[in-house]
Amino acid sequence: MSGSGYDQSVTTFSPEGRIYQVEYATKAVEISETVVGIRCKDGVLLAAEKQRFSRLLVDNSNRRINSLEAQIGVALVGKLPDARAILQRAKTEAADYLKNFAIPVTGSIITERLALFVHQFTVYGIGRPFGAAVLISSYNDFDGFQLHMVEPSGHSYAYYACAHGKGRSICKSEIERRNFREITCAEAYVHLTKMLILSHEEFKDKKFEYEITEISKNTGYQHVKLPQQVIDQAVAEAEKIIEQDQIGE
Amino acid sequence: MNDPMVEFDPYGAISTGTTIMAIIYDGGLLIGADSRTTSGQYIADRCADKIDYVHDRIFCLRSGSAADTQTIAKYVRYYVDVHAQELGRPPAVTTAARLFQNFLYQYKDQLSAAIIVAGWDPYKGPQIFQLPLGGAMFESKWSIGGSGSTFIWGYCDSNYKENMSFEQARKFVTEAVSLAMYRDGSSGGCIRLVNVTKDKITREFIKYQDLPYQ
Numbered sequence: 001m002s003g004s005g006y007d008q009s010v011t012t013f014s015p016e017g018r019i020y021q022v023e024y025a026t027k028a029v030e031i032s033e034t035v036v037g038i039r040c041k042d043g044v045l046l047a048a049e050k051q052r053f054s055r056l057l058v059d060n061s062n063r064r065i066n067s068l069e070a071q072i073g074v075a076l077v078g079k080l081p082d083a084r085a086i087l088q089r090a091k092t093e094a095a096d097y098l099k100n101f102a103i104p105v106t107g108s109i110i111t112e113r114l115a116l117f118v119h120q121f122t123v124y125g126i127g128r129p130f131g132a133a134v135l136i137s138s139y140n141d142f143d144g145f146q147l148h149m150v151e152p153s154g155h156s157y158a159y160y161a162c163a164h165g166k167g168r169s170i171c172k173s174e175i176e177r178r179n180f181r182e183i184t185c186a187e188a189y190v191h192l193t194k195m196l197i198l199s200h201e202e203f204k205d206k207k208f209e210y211e212i213t214e215i216s217k218n219t220g221y222q223h224v225k226l227p228q229q230v231i232d233q234a235v236a237e238a239e240k241i242i243e244q245d246q247i248g249e
Numbered sequence: 250m251n252d253p254m255v256e257f258d259p260y261g262a263i264s265t266g267t268t269i270m271a272i273i274y275d276g277g278l279l280i281g282a283d284s285r286t287t288s289g290q291y292i293a294d295r296c297a298d299k300i301d302y303v304h305d306r307i308f309c310l311r312s313g314s315a316a317d318t319q320t321i322a323k324y325v326r327y328y329v330d331v332h333a334q335e336l337g338r339p340p341a342v343t344t345a346a347r348l349f350q351n352f353l354y355q356y357k358d359q360l361s362a363a364i365i366v367a368g369w370d371p372y373k374g375p376q377i378f379q380l381p382l383g384g385a386m387f388e389s390k391w392s393i394g395g396s397g398s399t400f401i402w403g404y405c406d407s408n409y410k411e412n413m414s415f416e417q418a419r420k421f422v423t424e425a426v427s428l429a430m431y432r433d434g435s436s437g438g439c440i441r442l443v444n445v446t447k448d449k450i451t452r453e454f455i456k457y458q459d460l461p462y463q
Contacts, residue, residue, distance in 0.1 A: 101332055101340075102347035109335055142338060 028131030043216025078132030107138025119154025167199020266435025268397030307368030354384025397429030
């Protein structure tokens with residue numbers, strides 16, 4: 001995928017019509033820790049894996065999944081400092097929106113705003129594109145449950161399920177294997193942890209933390225993170241399933 | 250050349266010394282206003298429309314400086330328009346009221362504007378917001394404003410009932426605005442009524458000859 005001269009600046013197209021700098025930014029997201037989002041029958045889930053690369057790190061610090069408004073969740077993937085800059089912009093946009101319009105921003109509007117924001121960095125040579133993407137889960141009375149993703153290019157889509165990061169292909173094949181729209185969030189926890197565990201197959205001896213958040217009727221339509229014991233239980237069940245699958249092979 | 254009987258400064262500020270009123274009844278919202286716009290003692294417009302369109306089911310009633318209120322209404326109409334297009338569904342009345350409020354508060358030292366925002370939205374039904382000088386905001390079931398309103402507080406307080414029918418509400422608003430026009434020099438002309446319901450807007454014009462009090 002070498003750019004051969006057309007990849008020096010984001011303000012240059014290649015003769016084939018590609019902007020290599022944006023593609024390289026996307027590559028930065030593809031090599032980082034996996035994040036996955038799924039719309040289930042009764043809600044929407046976000047999940048992320050975090051390698052505890054040092055014993056000196058405080059557990060559950062450096063959150064990958066954050067709340068924006070009460071009913072919006074934002075999961076970060078890619079170069080985390082870049083992702084946090086996008087999150088900061090999202091917080092400002094949401095706060096300004098509420099101040100100006102007296103109603104909380106919706107998932108689809110915040111997605112559009114963030115997409116326009118990251119896109120700026122692919123047009124003007126004011127900096128480099130963000131090496132990060134964000135997944136946005138949301139609920140409101142009019143649109144119901146939604147899941148969106150904003151990528152470094154400025155593309156954004158509404159999804160039933162999506163994943164990014166190094167385990168995205170594994171997650172996508174797991175997602176396609178099962179129709180998540182027919183199972184509840186609670187039933188989906190173990191499938192999420194299974195996907196994330198499989199995503200870091202080659203590091204399976206290292207210590208990992210998982211974050212899972214949910215918006216559903218059970219959470220009062222608020223974006224909440226699952227308690228540690230629920231996650232631990234899902235992880236234990238997933239590890240058992242993986243072991244059985246491997247024995248089966 | 251100067252006629253001592255009529256004082257008119259052609260460069261003087263034009264004010265909507267006025268009577269404006271809005272009330273929620275059972276089934277919708279009724280808005281009423283007089284039609285006199287003055288510049289000192291000169292009536293610049295004797296058949297003005299003080300009920301401005303903000304969105305399909307949201308209106309604002311203007312009192313104070315005509316220039317200030319018309320301009321603010323123009324900006325808010327624009328902001329609500331863009332917002333509603335992005336949102337993809339009808340805007341909340343509270344959104345329009347908040348946009349007015351932000352304006353009135355930010356420029357409070359430069360403006361002379363008091364506004365009543367009245368409308369219907371699918372989230373909370375009919376709503377009325379009062380935005381007096383300075384940029385505060387109050388929600389209420391009925392509201393009167395403008396210089397003429399001072400003469401009809403007693404009438405309104407004693408005759409207002411919750412959940413009136415449309416006919417009762419129409420009689421209430423017409424009588425109240427008419428009484429205010431009767432006593433307030435800055436209010437007069439005719440009465441304009443706007444009825445806002447879920448399904449439609451109906452405008453009514455009551456000419457001078459048909460006012461209950463003349």
